[in-house]
Every structure is written in C-alpha cells, then in structure tokens.
Amino acid sequence: MRMTGAKAIVEALHKEKVTTLFGIPGGVVIPLFDAIYGDKKLNLVVTKHEQGAIHAADGYARSCGKPGVCIVTSGPGATNIVTGLATAYMDSVPLVAITGQVPTAMIGNDAFQEADTTGITRPVTKHNFLIREPGELPLVLKKAFYLATTGRCGPVLVDVPKDMLTAQIEFDYPDKVSIPGYSIPEQGHARQIKKVMDAIKEAKKPLIYAGGGIITSNASDELKKFAKTTGIPVVLTLMGLGAFPASEPEFLGMLGMHGTKTANYATDRCDLLIALGSRFDDRVTGKLELFAPHAKFIHVDIDPASISKNVIIDIPIVGDAKQTLREMNKQAQKLAISDWLSEIARWKEEHPLTYSNDEVLRPQYVIDRLYEITKGDAIITTEVGQNQMWAAQFYKFNKPRRLITSGGLGTMGYGLPAAIGAQLANPDALVVDIAGDGSIQMNIQEMATIAQRALPIKVVILNNGYLGMVRQWQEYFFDRRYSATCLRRDKRCPDICCEPGPHCPPYVPDFVKLADAYGAVGIRIHKKADVDDALREAVTQDKTVLMDFLINPEENVTPMVPAGAPINKMISSKEDADAFLLA
Amino acid sequence: MEKEYTLAVTVENKSGVLAHIAGLFSGRGFNISELSVGETENPDYSRMTIVVKGDEKILDQVKKQLNKFIDVVKVIDLSGATAVHREIILIKVKAPAQKRQEVFQIAEIFKGKVVDLSHESLTLEVTGIADKIEALIKILQPYGILEMARTGRVSISRGAGKKGGTTNG
Structure with missing residues (x-):
C-alpha cells in the first residue's frame, strides 16, 4: 500500500x-x-x-x-x-x-x-x-x-x-527481521547450569543477589520458586526490589550503600554469591576488592559484557534469567544450611531498619504509613536522593514493576513524569510519586499534564528544604559545610550558613499553592499526627493530590556505606562518619 | 600486564559506525594505538584493524563491548603468532645530490620504493611489520625526515580458514 x-x-x-x-x-x-x-x-x-x-x-x-x-x-x-x-x-x-x-x-x-x-x-x-x-x-x-x-x-x-x-x-511491514551483528542469548548453557547446581550443593553459606534483570525478564515467579525450594536467602538491588516478595522470610533487604545491615553482612560472609540479572554496580559492591571476599561468584546475565566486568566470575552463564532459572528449578533441592540461616536470623533481629519513634515528623514514618494505608499495593515512582532511598527501605515491595526509579543514572526529576506513564499503563492502579522538594522541581511542569489528563496520581513531597542526600554527605564528610544545598537560601543569607535562621522562609516554593495553580489538590502536613489523615484523604480522592510533608530537615538515610568502603562497614551517625574518616 | 592486542573487526559498511567505535574507546577509557579501515570482500561490510593497549581484562571488555554493538558483525583477536601484520609508511626525507645514493641503498635494504623525487628530497614507500617501520624511521632520522604518514597495521589470519572470531550471530 x-x-x-x-x-x-x-x-x-x-x-x-x-x-x-x-x-x-x-x-x-x-x-x-x-x-x-x-x-x-x-x-x-x-x-x-x-x-x-x-x-x-x-x-x-x-x-x-x-x-x-x-x-x-x-x-x-x-x-x-x-x-x-x-x-x-x-x-x-x-x-x-x-x-x-x-x-x-x-x-x-x-x-x-x-x-x-x-x-x-x-x-x-x-x-x-x-x-x-x-x-x-x-x-x-x-x-x-x-x-x-x-x-x-x-x-x-x-x-x-x-x-x-x-x-x-x-508500506510493507516485515514480520521478522534478522540483524547479522545481533543475537539474543536464551537459556544458559546446560553444562554451566550443572556446574552452578553443583556449586550450590557444596555451599555452606549461599546467597542470591538478584537485580533488575529478573523484573525485565518476568522471572519473579521462577526466582521465588528457586529460593523457596532451596531455602537460599535473597538480597536485592534497588532495581530488583519487588523481584522477590519483601514479605517472605528469605528476603534480607536491599544490599549496598543504603542496604540493610543484614543484607550487607550476609553478602560479606557468604561463600557462594549467586548473581541473577544484576551487574555489580559500585553502589552495590562498595570497595570492589573487599566485596564478598569469601565467596565464589556465579553470574547469570543476558549481557556477556556485564560478566567479569567488575568482579571476576567463577561460573558465568550468559542467558535469559527466566529460562535459566526454569532449568535451575528442575534440579533444585532443599539445602542443609540451617547454621547459615540462624546466623542471618540473628542479624535480622539485631539490626532491623529503624528510625526515632518520637514526635518529630520523619520521612521514614510517612513511607511506613503510606505502605500501610495503600496496603502495599501502590505503584511507587521516586525522584532521586534521600526520598528514593527511604522509599526503597520502608515501602515493602511484594510484586515486580511496583517500584519505578532511576537507579543507574540517578536522574532527579524522573519520578513525576514516570508516574504519568505508570498511571496510563495501569489505569486502575494507585500511583504515588515519592519526591523530594529539590528533585520534584526538575520536572514540576508535568503537574499540568497530570491535571489536564485528570490522572489521580498522588505526590508525596518529603520536604526538608535541602538537596538532602548531598547535604547528608556534607554533614558526614565535609564538616557540615552546606555549600549550595539549602533550598530556602536567598540573597539575605550569609556566605557560610548551616542553620536556618528567623528570617528564613518556611518553604520555597509554596507547593500547596502550586498544586492549586495546576488544578490539583494540595495538602500541607506539619505534624506527625496529621500524616494518616492526609494520606487517607489523598488515596480516597479520585483526583491529583500533592502532599507537602514538612519533615525533619536534617534527617539522614542510614545505614550508609561511605563511598569507597567495603559494604560491611556501615555508618549511622556523624560520630561513625568521623571515626571512618580518621581510620 | 600491559600489552598490545590486534583485533580485526567486521562492521556494517555505513556512516556513523567508525564514530560509534571511536566513541566506545574514548567513553570507556580504552586506548587505541592504531586503527585502519577498508572495505571487505563483501561490500556490505568494512573491516577495521584495531590495535589496543591494555591488559587481558581490558582486552576482554573491549571484545565484549565491540560484540555488543549492533553494527559489529564479527570480532577476531589476531594477537597471536598465527596472523600476518603489515603496515605502509610514506616517508619524505631530505636527500640532496650527495646523500641521495645512501638513501637509495637504505630503501633497497628495506625493500622500499622511491615514489617521489625532487632536488632536495625523496619519498619512500615501505611495507612491513611495525618493528621494521620503526627501524626505518630510526635509520632515516639523521638525514632529516620532512614528513611521514603511516597507515596503521592491517592484519589477517594465516591459513585458509576464517577462524578465531567471536561473532554476535
């Protein structure tokens, strides 16, 4: 034609x-x-x-x-x-x-x-x-x-x-194409799979380290079956959250820079690390030479260039995660690893993710409540920085494709427009953008798109008046010299300042007015006691709702692995950071 | 250990591919020390001979990253002894009448050809492996090298087969 x-x-x-x-x-x-x-x-x-x-x-x-x-x-x-x-x-x-x-x-x-x-x-x-x-x-x-x-x-x-x-x-549309320089790996090589299963049988302290590849290849069911059959505990990357249900006892949390202590300790101590659709990113490994120092490495990845790029792999498998896991499941058996599991259970008990349960309005509490009120069933998009890490730590993802976040590039301004796409792809889902007051402004104009399309997206701004993650690094590693991170700063401010003063505006901009200008509902939350009401009101309304939570300005994301440290060396305070810098 | 590796890379013969490959090397911090490009027996494909400096790990990444490119059809590692490597140099040296005979003799030893001649200079064309070219340059230096151009090596495997490649297909 x-x-x-x-x-x-x-x-x-x-x-x-x-x-x-x-x-x-x-x-x-x-x-x-x-x-x-x-x-x-x-x-x-x-x-x-x-x-x-x-x-x-x-x-x-x-x-x-x-x-x-x-x-x-x-x-x-x-x-x-x-x-x-x-x-x-x-x-x-x-x-x-x-x-x-x-x-x-x-x-x-x-x-x-x-x-x-x-x-x-x-x-x-x-x-x-x-x-x-x-x-x-x-x-x-x-x-x-x-x-x-x-x-x-x-x-x-x-x-x-x-x-x-x-x-x-x-117009003649081909049914198929063949591209000489392109082939798609499918199921991993049978001999390699056999090697993997043998290594797993011999391991005393095996650990699954799974990433976004599980989600892309829709391999969550296969991963769950594998972990459940063998009993091997699971840690996930940021991109992998939801690939294995957070509610399962085998789940130890996210690993890496802001991972749980249990996940990072388990990675540090394991004798066999089974990497599935994950790529040994520096935010995961910390100091590379000391990453999982006792472990033999298995790596299943669809991209041959990812294998042995950062860490030399003992048993590589180039293949699709879903098909390879299916094969592995055929040979999987329950492992006798109760000593390892009780070691892990102890860490889990001793080191849960926590925050101060006082009267202060803290971001972790907001996410905790959001999780409860949405029954863990929302699609969460995030911006980048502290908001993203708190979302990853405190919203428990039980299904794949529920956390939509810019992991590799770390693009501020991603979450709000991504929420538009997520809502259109899932018209009946509750879509929530968890944002910071800094990053939301990088694509705030899309509030207009959302309002024009009458998309019932909820925006949770964790407003601390700072570019919070950079401020946290400045607090820990730069003597609280808050260079360029205060979002309330104006022309009257002194050159050096690390404390808001009496003339500081309470917030910049006025997000509630801004919501109104775009035709959305705006709610400002000052007190912990008002969190539940605001969230409930937001999720029950079939409207775009922007919630501006004025949280504790200097709240930090912990635990934290300082850049360049091995992942079992986590810090949780300024004192820890000082000790780390001295060491 | 830092070494030199020779890769023969078959790519789709179209614009942008060279830029793409050059971009891979600069973007990932790999060093190209020599590069030559030309058409192959199949006009749809070009062949690049790339000489990379680095260790085994870098070579492994270079090969994998090249293979990942959609426009790269095949990557052959010709670093071993079973390949023939050749390079051409055009070198213009000062050669006034009294020195000319000496330069002719050098050209003969290196199996070179005189491709241009003037009162003050002559231009030699010499083919060989890198060591030979380097030796020639060293010998001609005292006469005064006015200008030179090297092609970078082209390499091909010995024997009848096209063995030794890693392909995407």
Whole structure:
C-alpha cells in the first residue's frame, strides 16, 4: 500500500500494538503529528517538556513491560530527551524514540533546529538509526522495536528527516527481521547450569543477589520458586526490589550503600554469591576488592559484557534469567544450611531498619504509613536522593514493576513524569510519586499534564528544604559545610550558613499553592499526627493530590556505606562518619 | 600486564559506525594505538584493524563491548603468532645530490620504493611489520625526515580458514 513516510510510521506503531505514546510537536515533525491526528488507536500524551515525555514513556515501559514510545522534534526537542535516553539505557528499559530531523538536503548546514542527533545519542542508546531512504522506514521501525525489547533491553532512537516523512513509500511491514551483528542469548548453557547446581550443593553459606534483570525478564515467579525450594536467602538491588516478595522470610533487604545491615553482612560472609540479572554496580559492591571476599561468584546475565566486568566470575552463564532459572528449578533441592540461616536470623533481629519513634515528623514514618494505608499495593515512582532511598527501605515491595526509579543514572526529576506513564499503563492502579522538594522541581511542569489528563496520581513531597542526600554527605564528610544545598537560601543569607535562621522562609516554593495553580489538590502536613489523615484523604480522592510533608530537615538515610568502603562497614551517625574518616 | 592486542573487526559498511567505535574507546577509557579501515570482500561490510593497549581484562571488555554493538558483525583477536601484520609508511626525507645514493641503498635494504623525487628530497614507500617501520624511521632520522604518514597495521589470519572470531550471530 502506498502512503507517506509519516503515515507509514503510524502504521508501524499499529503493527507494534502501540496504544500510548508521549511527545511534543515541532517544526519538522508536523507531518508526523498530522498523521497521528485523530487516530483512534493511538493515545498521544503531550507533555510540557520533552524530558517529561521520555520519562513518561520510560515509566510506562517499566510498569507494564511493553516498550515506551516518544516522539519529539529535531534540535532542542531531541537534545531534551538525552537525559531520558541515558536513564533508560542505564536501567535497560525498552524505549523507541522517534526524532524529527531537518530535511536531508539541509543536514550538516547548521540549519534551524538542527542537531547531530544520532551522534549525540549514540553513547546513550542501544542503537540508533538515521533514515536516508524513505523506503527504509518500515524495516527500520521493525528493527527498532525488535532491538529495544529483546536481549538486554534498551532505548533505540530513529531520526527521521522531514522529507522522509512527506515522501510516498510502499508500506510493507516485515514480520521478522534478522540483524547479522545481533543475537539474543536464551537459556544458559546446560553444562554451566550443572556446574552452578553443583556449586550450590557444596555451599555452606549461599546467597542470591538478584537485580533488575529478573523484573525485565518476568522471572519473579521462577526466582521465588528457586529460593523457596532451596531455602537460599535473597538480597536485592534497588532495581530488583519487588523481584522477590519483601514479605517472605528469605528476603534480607536491599544490599549496598543504603542496604540493610543484614543484607550487607550476609553478602560479606557468604561463600557462594549467586548473581541473577544484576551487574555489580559500585553502589552495590562498595570497595570492589573487599566485596564478598569469601565467596565464589556465579553470574547469570543476558549481557556477556556485564560478566567479569567488575568482579571476576567463577561460573558465568550468559542467558535469559527466566529460562535459566526454569532449568535451575528442575534440579533444585532443599539445602542443609540451617547454621547459615540462624546466623542471618540473628542479624535480622539485631539490626532491623529503624528510625526515632518520637514526635518529630520523619520521612521514614510517612513511607511506613503510606505502605500501610495503600496496603502495599501502590505503584511507587521516586525522584532521586534521600526520598528514593527511604522509599526503597520502608515501602515493602511484594510484586515486580511496583517500584519505578532511576537507579543507574540517578536522574532527579524522573519520578513525576514516570508516574504519568505508570498511571496510563495501569489505569486502575494507585500511583504515588515519592519526591523530594529539590528533585520534584526538575520536572514540576508535568503537574499540568497530570491535571489536564485528570490522572489521580498522588505526590508525596518529603520536604526538608535541602538537596538532602548531598547535604547528608556534607554533614558526614565535609564538616557540615552546606555549600549550595539549602533550598530556602536567598540573597539575605550569609556566605557560610548551616542553620536556618528567623528570617528564613518556611518553604520555597509554596507547593500547596502550586498544586492549586495546576488544578490539583494540595495538602500541607506539619505534624506527625496529621500524616494518616492526609494520606487517607489523598488515596480516597479520585483526583491529583500533592502532599507537602514538612519533615525533619536534617534527617539522614542510614545505614550508609561511605563511598569507597567495603559494604560491611556501615555508618549511622556523624560520630561513625568521623571515626571512618580518621581510620 | 600491559600489552598490545590486534583485533580485526567486521562492521556494517555505513556512516556513523567508525564514530560509534571511536566513541566506545574514548567513553570507556580504552586506548587505541592504531586503527585502519577498508572495505571487505563483501561490500556490505568494512573491516577495521584495531590495535589496543591494555591488559587481558581490558582486552576482554573491549571484545565484549565491540560484540555488543549492533553494527559489529564479527570480532577476531589476531594477537597471536598465527596472523600476518603489515603496515605502509610514506616517508619524505631530505636527500640532496650527495646523500641521495645512501638513501637509495637504505630503501633497497628495506625493500622500499622511491615514489617521489625532487632536488632536495625523496619519498619512500615501505611495507612491513611495525618493528621494521620503526627501524626505518630510526635509520632515516639523521638525514632529516620532512614528513611521514603511516597507515596503521592491517592484519589477517594465516591459513585458509576464517577462524578465531567471536561473532554476535
């Protein structure tokens, strides 16, 4: 069938069963938006900033597993999605971004709104394409969706010059593609699986260390079966939270920089570490040479380049986590590891995650109550920093795809637009963005998108008046020199200041008024006693509700592994930090 | 231990691929010491010969990261002894009439060709492995090297097969 390139893109989106996409129009992509105009099968969500569009597409993808799609214009439209591409790339999220480009004849001429999009995005995409022949469009789009959603998933970008959109082409959408330089590992090698099972039988102190790969490959049931059958305890990365139910006794918590003491001690003492879909990130390992120093390492990963990158692996398996775990489950048996389990049980009892249960309004309490009131069943998106770590520590994730957070890149401003995508992918779910007063402002404009779409998203701002995580590092390691982290600072403030004074405004900005301006409900919570009422009111309303919790300003995320320390050396106070710096 | 490794990388013959591979090396802090590119027997593919400096661990990562690229079809490690390595140098040296004969002799020893001649200089073309090229440069230095251009090595495995590669497919 003959049609324009723009129409061919729309047809390709239909073929790929895309129903929701995010974007903002601009000069060169007018023909594409024209082809989408009035299309009954495509729900186009126009955000207020391209970064919002790509994070929304990302939140959509993470919360339902289908690829997120985003369409923006050339030049600034394309450069505005770079952070979102990098975010998705680091966390292996399937996205297809379509960017407009200046007409072919003008490429390289510094044309209006021209940028070398494929050049700029090459290091932050799994792959990208620049269309040079309009006839390539169907095949390239097929390849883009195929690459984004298979193997180690990731963002793929297709850059389309304007003349490609207006040209007439024959639309013939392939059912299959083959790409010579690309293959998808499936089930791990049988001989390697046998080696793994033998090592597990011999281990006295085995530990499963699972990550986001379990969620991407939908392997949570298989992981649960494996841990339950063998009795091996489980620690999860930030990206892995929900991959194994937090309510199960085998679960020891998140490991790493802000992990539980139990998880980090178990990692330190184990004699066999079974890494499943996790990549030995520095926030997980701490000082690499001292990471799990007594352990033999098993690593199951779909990306061969992740294996033996940071830690030399004893038994590597290149394969899909789901299929490999299925095979492992066939051979799994109950292990006799009761000594190890009682050692762990002791740590669990001695070192639970805690916070002061006094009259002060503390963020951990807010999350605790949010967990209870939402019955642990909300989809939580987060911003980045303390808010993210408190969410990870105190909201107990029992199902996969319930924590939507920027782990690898650590992108502030991710949570609010990601919540849009998560809500659209899960219209009946309760979606909550846990935010800080700093990071929410990096994409606050998307409140307008949320209100216009009448999405009943709840925003929990843990407002401490600081860029809290940086302030915490400054408190611990820089003598409380709060350089550039006070969000209430104004022109009257002295150069050096680490204590709010009488002239300080109580908060900046007034988020309740801001909520009102966007047409959402705003609630300010000053006291611990008011937390429950506010949360209950918010979750029962079918409206966008923004809650501004004025929390203890200098609350810290603990325990904490100082950067460069081994993960069993956790600190919980300024005194601990001083001792660490002296050592 | 820091060593030099030679990789023959078959890639899709299209624009942007070289930039992508160069970007991988700079982005991940790998060092390229030599790089040459040209078409293969199949015009859809180009072949890059890349010489990398580093240890075994770096080489392993370089190979894995190259294999991960969609546009990379095959990576062959030619670091062993079973490969032929060649490089071309064009070198312009000062050669006034009284010195010219000496330079001709050097060219002959190195199995080189004189490809350009003027009153004051001559240009030699020499092919060989890196050691030979280095030796030539050293010998010509006293005469005064005016300009030189090296291709970087191209390498190919010995024997009939195309063995030794790790492919994506």
